[in-house]
């Protein structure tokens with residue numbers, strides 16, 4: 001998501017979604033297959049800046065507290081033998097460095113060089129970059145498509161994928177513009193997880209009206225990739241859906257009791273691809289059980305959802 005998008009959408013969407021907010025009885029999410037705990041719900045004022053859970057001994061998920069940001073983005077730390085990789089740094093003001101260093105030390109890999117990359121350049125995913133500025137043996141990848149292509153050796157953006165070898169663990173970097181020009185997904189063969197950023201997650205999939213085709217083309221390339229790479233789970237940048245199918249939290253809702261699980265099964269790729277394939281003459285705001293398509297005009301003046309991409 002972007003701050004600009006929020007400014008555009010907040011007033012209108014808060015109105016249209018307020019009916020969902022009046023339901024107090026939160027449905028509990030089913031047990032997670034990946035995580036021991038439910039994610040902190042933003043209700044405890046003393047909850048830590050990051051809620052950290054491990055998937056395995058070398059794969060960690062950090063969620064920025066809802067107390068700090070209603071975006072409550074998820075960050076991912078993958079450890080190899082030669083390098084560690086941090087995917088995203090959180091929303092503005094985030095300081096994930098101490099948490100990353102703590103996890104490296106606890107894993108017996110305190111001196112490991114670190115690569116900091118981003119699923120895309122929106123502020124809620126690059127907001128903690130500054131905390132790594134003076135960290136030794138650390139590279140912070142830039143935010144433009146050119147920066148990302150250059151670092152990962154992608155000559156033909158977005159038709160070619162890049163790779164990064166962490167030492168005994170290789171990740172693939174898949175250009176997936178649509179939500180944002182520099183958007184990538186990251187596939188980790190070791191866990192068979194696709195880190196899908198803001199392109200696929202249990203929430204509002206935002207895109208500017210005229211980016212629907214670019215977004216769909218990106219999903220098509222990921223579907224091709226999935227033909228030869230087993231994807232067990234997709235882990236994205238946020239959770240905005242409720243456990244109750246098709247229901248979402250309001251735009252800037254900061255307590256998330258009864259939210260949807262973070263992880264989506266590999267089949268979600270097909271579900272989102274099908275949703276885009278079902279777009280007719282123009283994209284409309286459309287809820288699905290586990291996500292919502294949220295096309296919006298670059299300039300929303302005089303237009304309103306769900307038909308605000310309708311040609312004049």
Ligand SMILES: [Zn+2]
Pocket residue numbers: 001002071073122124125198237238
């Ligand atoms: Zn985001």
